[in-house]
Amino acid sequence: MAKIAPSLLSADFTKLAWEMERLRDAKVEVLHLDVMDGHFVPNITFGYSLVKALRPLAPDLVFDVHLMMTHPLSYIDKFCDAGADILTVHVECDDDIDACLDAIAAKGVKPGLSVKPKTPAEAIKPYADKLGYVLVMTVEPGFGGQSMIYDCLDKFSVVREICGSDVLISVDGGVNAANCAEVAAKGADILVAGNAVFGASDMPAAFAGLSEKVG
Numbered sequence: 001m002a003k004i005a006p007s008l009l010s011a012d013f014t015k016l017a018w019e020m021e022r023l024r025d026a027k028v029e030v031l032h033l034d035v036m037d038g039h040f041v042p043n044i045t046f047g048y049s050l051v052k053a054l055r056p057l058a059p060d061l062v063f064d065v066h067l068m069m070t071h072p073l074s075y076i077d078k079f080c081d082a083g084a085d086i087l088t089v090h091v092e093c094d095d096d097i098d099a100c101l102d103a104i105a106a107k108g109v110k111p112g113l114s115v116k117p118k119t120p121a122e123a124i125k126p127y128a129d130k131l132g133y134v135l136v137m138t139v140e141p142g143f144g145g146q147s148m149i150y151d152c153l154d155k156f157s158v159v160r161e162i163c164g165s166d167v168l169i170s171v172d173g174g175v176n177a178a179n180c181a182e183v184a185a186k187g188a189d190i191l192v193a194g195n196a197v198f199g200a201s202d203m204p205a206a207f208a209g210l211s212e213k214v215g
Ligand code: DX5
Pocket: 007, 009, 010, 032, 034, 066, 139, 140, 141, 142, 143, 144, 145, 146, 172, 173, 174, 175, 192, 193, 194, 195, 196
């Protein structure tokens, strides 16, 4: 059964403690946290201090932390210590991917690798045996609220072939009520949804509606 992971990027940053309560009440299990460095992507969001601050407010939520950073390696321990449960780096980053994945695994955190829309899924192949999670980007990373690039969904079968049945496949970008059932049917385990959840006038109802469609 696929799960919807609301993306914190679209939450109300003036009321984050309240947002964490709303997520708990809505029975959200996975929270997606987008870290942007202003270099790998043309946007800046937040760092490990915020992950650390939110952690005690939501001890049962799976924190799925997505690092859109050119140089994530030297920050991996900090994000793991801050409370990430899944930590994802980009295959297109400038650091040594094996070193990143090894550092994540050494902390007992699930290592993830992400591919941007124009990167072929085969790029993850050299790292397959280290991966617990593969994040397929379906928009150019950097901003919420974009439209899904549907061609990217064809990568799921390639990821499954390369990594096997145990890897979690996540899809990130442009997920909404109209496309989530199709995305789940194509093989995604986790569907990240920012605008479609936090942008809704009734966030718990939007989350429940999406969850029902992918369940
Ligand atoms: C984009 C981020 C996404 C984003 C998705 O760079 O990685 O996680 O929050 O937002 P929506 O669901 O609005 O496309």
